[in-house]
Amino acid sequence: MLEQWKILLDGDHTETAWEEITRLAEGLPAERLDVLRDDLRGWTGKRAMPERWWRESRRGDHHPWHALADHYVLWRPGIRLDDDDAAAAEDEPHLEHGVVTAAVSSDLRWLVVAGERKGDHVGGDAGLWDVDAGSWRPLLIPGVDDRFSAGTAYDVEFSPDGSLVAIGMDTGGDRVRLGVWRTGDSELLWSAGPDDEADPWRFDPRDGSEVVVAFSGDGRRLVGVDTVAADAGKGRVVVVEAATGDVLFSAGAHLHGPPVLDHAGERLAYLGQEGKLVIRAVPSGEVLVNRPVGESAAGPAFAPDGGTLAVGGEGAVALFRFGTAELERFEVSGERAAVKWTPQGLRVIHREGRRVTVTAGVDGEVLWSGRPDGLPSFTRAGTALITTRTGLNGGETAIWFLRAPETGI
Numbered sequence: 001m002l003e004q005w006k007i008l009l010d011g012d013h014t015e016t017a018w019e020e021i022t023r024l025a026e027g028l029p030a031e032r033l034d035v036l037r038d039d040l041r042g043w044t045g046k047r048a049m050p051e052r053w054w055r056e057s058r059r060g061d062h063h064p065w066h067a068l069a070d071h072y073v074l075w076r077p078g079i080r081l082d083d084d085d086a087a088a089a090e091d092e093p094h095l096e097h098g099v100v101t102a103a104v105s106s107d108l109r110w111l112v113v114a115g116e117r118k119g120d121h122v123g124g125d126a127g128l129w130d131v132d133a134g135s136w137r138p139l140l141i142p143g144v145d146d147r148f149s150a151g152t153a154y155d156v157e158f159s160p161d162g163s164l165v166a167i168g169m170d171t172g173g174d175r176v177r178l179g180v181w182r183t184g185d186s187e188l189l190w191s192a193g194p195d196d197e198a199d200p201w202r203f204d205p206r207d208g209s210e211v212v213v214a215f216s217g218d219g220r221r222l223v224g225v226d227t228v229a230a231d232a233g234k235g236r237v238v239v240v241e242a243a244t245g246d247v248l249f250s251a252g253a254h255l256h257g258p259p260v261l262d263h264a265g266e267r268l269a270y271l272g273q274e275g276k277l278v279i280r281a282v283p284s285g286e287v288l289v290n291r292p293v294g295e296s297a298a299g300p301a302f303a304p305d306g307g308t309l310a311v312g313g314e315g316a317v318a319l320f321r322f323g324t325a326e327l328e329r330f331e332v333s334g335e336r337a338a339v340k341w342t343p344q345g346l347r348v349i350h351r352e353g354r355r356v357t358v359t360a361g362v363d364g365e366v367l368w369s370g371r372p373d374g375l376p377s378f379t380r381a382g383t384a385l386i387t388t389r390t391g392l393n394g395g396e397t398a399i400w401f402l403r404a405p406e407t408g409i
Helices: 002-010 015-025 030-042 051-058 064-068 086-091 227-231
Strands: 071-075 099-104 110-115 126-130 135-138 152-158 164-170 178-182 187-192 211-215 221-226 235-241 247-253 267-271 276-281 287-292 298-302 308-312 316-321 326-331 338-342 345-352 355-360 365-370 375-378 384-388 397-401
Touching: 002 015, 002 030, 015 030, 015 064, 030 064, 051 064, 071 110, 099 152, 099 384, 099 397, 110 152, 110 164, 126 164, 152 211, 164 211, 164 221, 235 267, 267 298, 276 308, 298 338, 308 338, 338 375, 345 375, 365 397
Parallel strands: none
Antiparallel strands: 071 397, 099 110, 110 126, 126 135, 152 164, 164 178, 178 187, 211 221, 221 235, 235 247, 267 276, 276 287, 298 308, 308 316, 316 326, 338 345, 345 355, 355 365, 375 384, 384 397
16 A cells, blocks of 8 residues: 555646545554655645545544545535436526625535626526535525526625525615525525615615625624725615614715624724724714724724724734723734634734735734635634635635644645
């Protein structure tokens, strides 16, 4: 076996060779796996987790050789779809014009993939993919051609427990701008955003106007904002009860980038004009904080306990501490950094060209580094990265496992 092993490592690092290595690794004792892990440091090909390993891990049947893989492909066009199942094929979303956005639930059970619509042609569907069952569930908007293909999705987010999924969208003349579905049966619970001056949403109906969404940490509340209109000072930010759509707070806003809610949805934070961090109380709307954090600031994120708010940016991350109202900064490398709080602390994504590096908090310990396909984002728990290749040839969605660099994977 050692001879075969050496041939594979010294040869072309193809997917076929990797599959052979995974077969050889199964059942090896820990000391032999350590040797293989060291040998794989020079592996230049992909190290995708085989389907059989993924199924084992989902059942709780974990093995040490699973850690040799660095990612798993949750979905790609045509993956694990039974060609003989006509109903399943009909439910697969139309993605002829490319994928624009995707999201994965915290438990990795559900994936939403949304396509782009061009003119009057199909292609703007959003589908709910059951990762464990390997099947699609269409996300329908009753009265809008009975399909989501009436528009384009701009942003997708699951509630923390995965029971709800919210989509910011544009459904053309119908002007539905935001919808919330229940994942268990893919039922639309509510939708909102008509072009009506009396409506609390009043999202801009013009082309190019994009709606982004975010749940509170407990999943009970949801915030939606029209980013393009808000950037021009004409948009609105709306906070609602996630399950019903009942409006708690609605106001005109000038935002740069997405907003965020704290754990209970009682504080709303966003970046306003001139690089200022704005924090408002919900539902009163009272401005609690309004202070500069930098023109390049982006993507605020509340700590789970609500005591600190982190803001990403170009070359630095800012930490606002509510107890003392102090603003601390620490430098980071690479292009604009994105931040995410996890139960283990703050995580920062740095991007330099195609290389992505994940570090831990202020200390900057490197947790993972690689060149994943597509733009990366954290899972809700912050324990993995999700990437989706967008565009005409896109669609593949993968989860990248974050492990300490000394493991080499």
